[in-house]
Amino acid sequence: MRRLPISLRGLTALCLALPMGAPVSAQTPDSPAPLTPADPSSGAPKAPRPGATPGPDAAPAAPNTLPQSPLQGLGVPPANSPLAPGGGGTNNAPAAADPANAGPGALFDNRLPGIDQATGMIRFNGQTWDVANNPIFAANFETFLNAPEELGKEEEEYRATLNRILALMDPSVLTPQSLTEAYRLLNRAAGYVGDGRQCDALSNAIYAVWQSKRNQSRLAEANQILEEENKLRNSRIAVKAGEASRSTSGANLGSSFNPQINAPVGDTGAAQNPNNRNTNQPAQPNQPRQTPPAPSGAPREDSTRRNEDASNRRDAAIAGAGIAAELQDKLKATAQIKANEARSQISELSAKIEYQTVLVQLFLQRRFHHLLIGTRFYRAIFVNGDSKLNLPDNRVTQLIGNGGTPPTVASLELLANEAMRRVQNGVKSFHSFVDLGELDSASKRLAEAYIIGEFMPEIRTLPWERKRKVLAYTQKANMLKAALETKDYTLASELIHGPNGLKAMAKDFDATKPNALIETSRNMARLHLAKARNAALSGDKPAFELALAEAGKIWPNNPELIEIATKAFNQGDVQAQALVELDQLIAQKNFRRIAEEAGRFLAATHLAPAEKQAQLKAILEDFKSIEAALMGAKEMDRQGNPAGAWEAVETVAQKFPDDLQLAQARALYTTKAADFVRTVQNAQEHDRRSQAATSLAWFLKAQRIYPKSQMAEEAIQRLKVRLLSQSN
Amino acid sequence: MARRARSAFPLGKTLAGLGGFVALMVGGYLTLGKGDSFRTTSPFPIKDYLENANSLRGNTYRLEAMVDKTLEFSRESGRLFSIEAAGGDMLPLLVPPALSGTNIERGQKLVFKVQVSESGLVTASEVRKP
Numbered sequence: 086m087r088r089l090p091i092s093l094r095g096l097t098a099l100c101l102a103l104p105m106g107a108p109v110s111a112q113t114p115d116s117p118a119p120l121t122p123a124d125p126s127s128g129a130p131k132a133p134r135p136g137a138t139p140g141p142d143a144a145p146a147a148p149n150t151l152p153q154s155p156l157q158g159l160g161v162p163p164a165n166s167p168l169a170p171g172g173g174g175t176n177n178a179p180a181a182a183d184p185a186n187a188g189p190g191a192l193f194d195n196r197l198p199g200i201d202q203a204t205g206m207i208r209f210n211g212q213t214w215d216v217a218n219n220p221i222f223a224a225n226f227e228t229f230l231n232a233p234e235e236l237g238k239e240e241e242e243y244r245a246t247l248n249r250i251l252a253l254m255d256p257s258v259l260t261p262q263s264l265t266e267a268y269r270l271l272n273r274a275a276g277y278v279g280d281g282r283q284c285d286a287l288s289n290a291i292y293a294v295w296q297s298k299r300n301q302s303r304l305a306e307a308n309q310i311l312e313e314e315n316k317l318r319n320s321r322i323a324v325k326a327g328e329a330s331r332s333t334s335g336a337n338l339g340s341s342f343n344p345q346i347n348a349p350v351g352d353t354g355a356a357q358n359p360n361n362r363n364t365n366q367p368a369q370p371n372q373p374r375q376t377p378p379a380p381s382g383a384p385r386e387d388s389t390r391r392n393e394d395a396s397n398r399r400d401a402a403i404a405g406a407g408i409a410a411e412l413q414d415k416l417k418a419t420a421q422i423k424a425n426e427a428r429s430q431i432s433e434l435s436a437k438i439e440y441q442t443v444l445v446q447l448f449l450q451r452r453f454h455h456l457l458i459g460t461r462f463y464r465a466i467f468v469n470g471d472s473k474l475n476l477p478d479n480r481v482t483q484l485i486g487n488g489g490t491p492p493t494v495a496s497l498e499l500l501a502n503e504a505m506r507r508v509q510n511g512v513k514s515f516h517s518f519v520d521l522g523e524l525d526s527a528s529k530r531l532a533e534a535y536i537i538g539e540f541m542p543e544i545r546t547l548p549w550e551r552k553r554k555v556l557a558y559t560q561k562a563n564m565l566k567a568a569l570e571t572k573d574y575t576l577a578s579e580l581i582h583g584p585n586g587l588k589a590m591a592k593d594f595d596a597t598k599p600n601a602l603i604e605t606s607r608n609m610a611r612l613h614l615a616k617a618r619n620a621a622l623s624g625d626k627p628a629f630e631l632a633l634a635e636a637g638k639i640w641p642n643n644p645e646l647i648e649i650a651t652k653a654f655n656q657g658d659v660q661a662q663a664l665v666e667l668d669q670l671i672a673q674k675n676f677r678r679i680a681e682e683a684g685r686f687l688a689a690t691h692l693a694p695a696e697k698q699a700q701l702k703a704i705l706e707d708f709k710s711i712e713a714a715l716m717g718a719k720e721m722d723r724q725g726n727p728a729g730a731w732e733a734v735e736t737v738a739q740k741f742p743d744d745l746q747l748a749q750a751r752a753l754y755t756t757k758a759a760d761f762v763r764t765v766q767n768a769q770e771h772d773r774r775s776q777a778a779t780s781l782a783w784f785l786k787a788q789r790i791y792p793k794s795q796m797a798e799e800a801i802q803r804l805k806v807r808l809l810s811q812s813n
Numbered sequence: 814m815a816r817r818a819r820s821a822f823p824l825g826k827t828l829a830g831l832g833g834f835v836a837l838m839v840g841g842y843l844t845l846g847k848g849d850s851f852r853t854t855s856p857f858p859i860k861d862y863l864e865n866a867n868s869l870r871g872n873t874y875r876l877e878a879m880v881d882k883t884l885e886f887s888r889e890s891g892r893l894f895s896i897e898a899a900g901g902d903m904l905p906l907l908v909p910p911a912l913s914g915t916n917i918e919r920g921q922k923l924v925f926k927v928q929v930s931e932s933g934l935v936t937a938s939e940v941r942k943p
Binding site for chain 2: 767776777778779781782783785786788789801805806808809810811812813
């Protein structure tokens with residue numbers, strides 16, 4: 086689970102650790118950095134552990150051999166670096182310099198990954214991300230900050246074991262016994278949980294090399310045996326060739342057997358080289374026999390001679406067949422020797438590649454001490470001095486190679502030493518910044534050191550109390566980021582300027598940017614709120630809502646916005662309640678209550694539909710007539726005209742029968758003007774029964790009682806016309 | 814005995830007086846009562862009318878009242894008056910065109926022979942001064 090992110094960050098660490106094109110030689114392979122816990126003595130309260138070997142800082146660091154860019158200290162890559170924007174990279178990697186040349190899935194986008202410390206941005210595999218905002222890194226970093234320092238017995242033993250291995254593998258004291266002891270300790274160190282079985286992997290790689298070496302030895306022995314066999318075969322071939330030659334010369338058939346001529350072409354032995362004394366000597370005795378011409382003789386001699394010739398030919402043929410068999414065996418043996426030699430070479434190369442791959446993996450995983458141990462084992466077991474990395478993917482080798490030089494094991498070692506030096510410097514800076522109370526810089530330096538040397542003892546043994554300070558600051562800074570992202574400027578301001586805010590925690594906290602953002606947003610929000618207030622005052626509801634929405638976008642949790650929104654909400658609530666109440670009162674025909682709270686209902690219906698407004702307006706107009714009638718009745722009653730008072734109230738009461746005041750007044754004046762009321766009621770009753778004449782009689786009587794009665798007059802005018810028309 | 818003498822009935826004077834009374838009555842009937850239709854007509858039942866005019870439709874009554882005011886005038890229908898009967902009750906009274914020759918003025922006390930019409934309206938058929 087951890088392999089991938091470690092590997093990715095390891096690559097970034099590589100670039101962070103090394104300015105591209107600037108090889109460093111901080112330490113020689115003979116003086117590796119021993120595994121020591123963090124040394125907070127330079128500013129840290131904790132003293133170095135007793136017995137701990139001096140850190141790499143104590144070792145004389147060789148200066149950079151190549152000129153560095155002035156921007157290097159700022160983390161800005163030099164112009165000729167592949168990290169630089171548009172940088173062409175090194176001369177030996179033109180394809181890598183041009184992303185357009187990268188095929189799909191090309192490793193690292195054919196460009197070296199890198200980190201820009203000025204912006205905190207990392208480019209990797211064609212993508213760019215912010216270290217500070219990377220959630221994976223932030224989570225890992227916070228976990229690290231909250232973890233206690235690794236100062237337990239097991240950890241100390243582990244580190245001591247690795248240091249012992251390094252000491253044993255020191256080339257100046259290396260012996261076969263120390264090599265064996267170092268290998269044994271390597272397997273012991275693999276038992277520590279924090280090792281992550283890295284020592285085990287290294288041990289396996291070493292064992293594989295040794296196995297390969299043993300195979301090579303066996304193959305060499307086999308080849309030696311085959312060579313000896315071939316020598317014997319050559320001797321046997323020479324003997325048989327001599328015999329055949331003698332037989333052939335005895336036959337003297339004008340032909341001769343010349344093994345030099347008939348020897349197989351592939352034979353590199355005596356048959357091809359007549360001057361080879363070793364191989365041609367057996368054939369030399371034949372030459373005198375070939376030189377004298379065959380004497381001519383009698384027929385018997387001829388017969389005998391023919392028999393001898395035949396016998397000689399058979400012997401020669403047999404000898405030739407034997408030579409051919411020997412030559413065939415010799416060829417087979419020679420081929421076997423070549424095959425064994427090739428197998429030996431391949432086996433060695435394979436073991437070397439496997440071992441180099443492990444070294445690169447250790448480097449990419451930022452296991453720098455393991456890498457140093459591995460390189461020392463490498464030199465001990467590959468004694469031929471060839472340390473060139475034979476990695477199949479030259480993209481990786483481009484990472485390791487510097488300035489176009491071929492990548493070697495030494496390159497890896499140098500890079501590891503430089504990375505370790507950077508981590509140690511970063512940790513020292515961290516302690517200094519913590520002591521000065523500059524937690525912002527301390528957290529940044531620690532984050533950088535953590536990216537590179539997560540597994541280094543300087544990082545693993547950082548005091549927990551110091552890490553907690555940085556953690557508290559980092560958490561608060563992350564809260565500030567979250568507050569700014571969510572536009573919670575109240576919280577952001579409190580996080581910056583509060584009693585336990587970032588400015589109080591870290592002297593070097595730069596609040597310029599967040600302050601500018603907060604103030605700008607506040608001003609913009611206030612501007613929109615002012616617009617909203619003006620719109621509300623002018624009754625411009627759409628403008629009010631728009632301004633409120635704009636203010637909310639800029640600063641959602643603005644207290645002023647909340648206040649205005651609450652008011653608007655409450656106002657809307659009151660408005661809604663008033664409208665409901667108005668509907669209820671209208672249903673009850675309780676217009677007096679409506680008129681008594683006319684202002685509230687008028688405000689409520691201000692934004693209501695036009696029908697509702699017209700309804701309320703009519704109700705209020707009617708109520709005015711009620712009030713006028715009551716006032717008039719009261720005055721008439723005061724003047725001793727109860728009939729007039731009753732009539733005034735009665736006229737309105739017929740329109741508003743549910744009005745309480747009218748009902749009360751009506752009851753009062755009915756008592757006071759009983760005769761008139763009874764007369765009018767009789768008249769009205771007859772009128773309802775269509776008895777116009779008697780109704781008219783009653784109205785005439787009512788008019789006699791109250792001559793100014795409008796009610797009677799209107800009825801009389803209406804009824805007299807009807808009666809006259811009926812009389813025709 | 815003397816007491817007996819004092820109780821003697823004056824027959825002559827009694828008979829003379831009775832004869833005179835009869836003669837007066839006969840003379841009065843002959844001179845005044847003969848042909849007066851108002852005398853035989855029932856007075857108008859105002860209370861009943863004001864309660865329900867339907868029961869009085871078609872009946873003829875004698876009504877003595879004071880003219881209050883003229884309500885309406887129509888050539889075809891006549892004059893509609895408001896009259897005040899005894900007891901202060903007010904009534905509408907239609908004086909048809911047939912009685913147009915009679916002057917009716919406000920405040921006059923008149924005796925009407927009236928009939929309750931189909932519509933319940935009190936209509937005068939005769940009028941005279943009391």
